Amino acid sequence: MTDHGQENAQRFADAGRPAIIRIEAVNKWFDDFHVLKDIDLTVGAGEKVVVCGPSGSGKSTLIRCINRLESHEQGLIEVDGIELTDDNKRISEIRSEVGMVFQQFNLFPHLTVLENCTLGPIRARGLSKTDARALAMEFLEKVRIPEQADKYPSQLSGGQQQRVAIARSLCMRPKIMLFDEPTSALDPEMINEVLDVMTELAESGMTMLCVTHEMGFARRVADTMVFMDHGEIVEMASPETFFSTPKSDRCKDFLEKILHH
């Protein structure tokens, strides 16, 4: 077991949470480029993990491996007891438990906000139209845009679009939510409306894995901070330790830059 393996074990002993995502010794290459190097990361049910690190360090690739938007070449990824393999049935089982929010929103531009939210529940979950609508309205209210239900994504601001994207994911009733820099494409004045929704989601007990450089949000919400560089997890700690006493120089440099930019 690597260092992080032991850290992981320790954390779970402390928090008493059952693991919901297990990543062990995962390696991945893009052709010759070693993008993930011996990654060990265990996430407990209800835990909030914030991943940060310089551009190109493999953060997106890591979380995209969890729902098979990318495939890993070595190691084990297990989500809620299901090991991720090439088997399509497992992939779709895992995807049905994992929601994802993208930097670029990726809303369906030809569908209304409401239809964006009901598409998955109707087609993949087999819900009736009425039930799906009720469900969608419930979550659109949670993200505070029920009044936009009949608009098309292009008619909304970036912040509103990202909140729709969150609602769309939640409509699939996932156990885990992945966020890949959800606020990076937003104008500054819209960042908070999205972070507020994410904070509420965190308070509701959702398991969350967020790639973000919003350190204020990380301090408030994270149970665990993960710092990646060059495809490795360099540091993993509670936010208190992470921000006050980072161990590695790489992490110090990074925090220096990001906190005083």
Next chain:
Amino acid sequence: MSDSATNSGHPGPGATAPPTTKPAQLWWKSTWFDIVQFVALGGLLVWLTGRGMAAMDYRWQWYRLPRAFYRVIDGELIWGPLIDGLLVTLEIAAWGMVLTLVIGLVTAVLRLSDSIAGRILAKVYLETIRNTPLLVQVSIFYFVLQPILGINNPLWTGILCLAFFEGSFASEIIRAGINSVSRGQWEASATVGLNRLQAYRYVVLPQAVPLMLPPLTGILVNLIKHSAILSFVAVFELTTEARNLIADTFLSFEVWFVVGGMYLVMTISLSSLVALLERRIRARG
């Protein structure tokens, strides 16, 4: 502060004067001049044709043409050969379009699939069809495949052959349309639980089809035009009927002009119909 004359760097509302008069239009660029040109050119053509006709001593016999469309015998209406041929051509066009689109879509999806066998199959089909003459393909379908497969129906052999031909071009357009939908749309579809087929159906194609419509119309127009080649293998479509009619009546100028016009009406109606459809779709999105 009061110095408003020098603040040209900050044009306030109405500070820049909009051009008050349109620059005078040059007379040779006006619509009227276009029309005059068009009429003059048309007149010239008619005159030249007329002179040629006179020189050939061609006797126009338009009055014999209605019989090519219909006859009334004993108070009963009987369609003439040009109407029969038109109906067959329309039948070829209708089935041909459906099959062309199906073949195009399947080929495009195969080429984009993960299956190596599927991709090779699609590629072989495309290269073969695109790099051999249509007339040769029609012959192979008619003289070789038809007896081998035991199809005893030149019309359907012809429809299939045309659909395979046009389908190869349609598949490129469909593929380009599908590729123009961003990868993020596929990923978002996957994360809300849609499988590949559902992602195509509910997310990707609805976005790609409006982009594909204009170029696909060109393919469907080609299908109608190319259907004339089936007169080579005894399919009684419009061109075959026209040729037979001319053999019987020697009305070659009249018949070819009229048949040309009939094709023109078919193709232009199709294009307008699709344009209308496209506008509908755009208005909705």
